[in-house]
Amino acid sequence: MSNTTAPASAATTTATTDPKIRIRGLSKHFSVPGGHVVTALDSFDLDVPQGQFLTIVGPSGCGKTTFLRMLAGLESPSEGSIEVVGGTDGRPENAMVFQGDSIFPWMSVWDNAAYGLTVRGVPKAQVKETVGHYLEATGLTKFADAFPHQLSGGMRQRVSIARAFANDPEILLMDEPFSALDEQNKTLLQAELLRIWDETRKTVVFITHSVDEAVTLSDRIMVMSAQPGRAKAFIDVPFERPRDVLQLRHQPEYGEIVYDIWSQLKEEVEKAKQQADARVAPKRHGLFRR
Numbered sequence: 576m577s578n579t580t581a582p583a584s585a586a587t588t589t590a591t592t593d594p595k596i597r598i599r600g601l602s603k604h605f606s607v608p609g610g611h612v613v614t615a616l617d618s619f620d621l622d623v624p625q626g627q628f629l630t631i632v633g634p635s636g637c638g639k640t641t642f643l644r645m646l647a648g649l650e651s652p653s654e655g656s657i658e659v660v661g662g663t664d665g666r667p668e669n670a671m672v673f674q675g676d677s678i679f680p681w682m683s684v685w686d687n688a689a690y691g692l693t694v695r696g697v698p699k700a701q702v703k704e705t706v707g708h709y710l711e712a713t714g715l716t717k718f719a720d721a722f723p724h725q726l727s728g729g730m731r732q733r734v735s736i737a738r739a740f741a742n743d744p745e746i747l748l749m750d751e752p753f754s755a756l757d758e759q760n761k762t763l764l765q766a767e768l769l770r771i772w773d774e775t776r777k778t779v780v781f782i783t784h785s786v787d788e789a790v791t792l793s794d795r796i797m798v799m800s801a802q803p804g805r806a807k808a809f810i811d812v813p814f815e816r817p818r819d820v821l822q823l824r825h826q827p828e829y830g831e832i833v834y835d836i837w838s839q840l841k842e843e844v845e846k847a848k849q850q851a852d853a854r855v856a857p858k859r860h861g862l863f864r865r
């Protein structure tokens with residue numbers, strides 16, 4: 576499967592056809608107590624073509640969430656540029672789905688899903704049609720009047736997904752949206768996401784710690800290096816769409832891609848662990864001296 580893996584240096588040259596997201600020289604430094612500076616991301620280049628489902632995997636602390644937050648405009652870059660090539664038709668640039676609850680607890684399922692459209696002043700009939708469609712697609716029609724505290728974790732994530740798609744953003748950003756769910760719910764939601772995404776073919780940047788999830792959902796996977804985070808490798812996922820989550824996992828090629836990603840990741844996970852140990856060691860040393 577090595578023919579699907581491209582070194583990171585090819586990132587900006589192989590995926591330049593009609594990019595929806597263009598990242599150049601992106602770095603992010605954080606000042607932390609003690610006068611230290613953490614470089615979360617270092618000189619990061621990336622093109623995401625229009626309509627691509629890109630997933631990012633990388634060891635803990637390599638800057639995945641920081642990157643997504645910068646894409647969402649919630650953090651500003653220390654250096655470099657982020658460009659989302661967008662339309663001018665009043666649609667939001669992005670919508671984000673997080674790991675935990677990102678819906679409003681005081682609003683019904685319907686109102687949560689309709690929120691972005693209502694704020695934008697979309698005509699009521701269109702809101703009704705769009706929200707109705709995405710609640711149906713996420714299996715929530717019967718729960719339209721329910722409130723988040725009456726729903727399971729999986730159903731709350733469905734509301735987040737329905738809201739994100741209903742809002743029709745230019746790009747969709749998803750930060751480990753299924754990581755808190757049990758295996759069965761995770762598989763169901765992956766299948767639902769695949770189905771909804773197939774309808775819209777939105778440009779998605781998705782973060783996960785699960786290599787299986789990455790291979791199941793994505794067109795392309797970016798493996799990040801341990802901190803400071805950089806693009807280490809790109810792996811194309813050649814499976815045709817629409818995809819069936821279970822059948823996909825039966826294919827011999829699936830295992831080869833999973834192996835390929837793990838081969839890239841292993842070294843970075845070990846590096847990240849050494850970094851974490853090195854951060855703990857001086858503190859321990861200080862403790863013994865007291």
Ligand SMILES: Nc1ncnc2c1ncn2[C@@H]1O[C@H](COP(=O)(O)OP(=O)(O)OP(=O)(O)O)[C@@H](O)[C@H]1O
Pocket residue numbers: 605606607613614615633634635636637638639640641642802
């Ligand atoms: N606001 C902040 N202030 C200081 N340091 C920060 C801040 N946000 C992130 N960092 C640091 O930047 C680095 C990257 O963090 P980030 O959360 O982006 O990593 P990640 O790859 O998403 O990790 P994980 O997989 O564990 O969620 C970490 O060392 C983190 O401690």
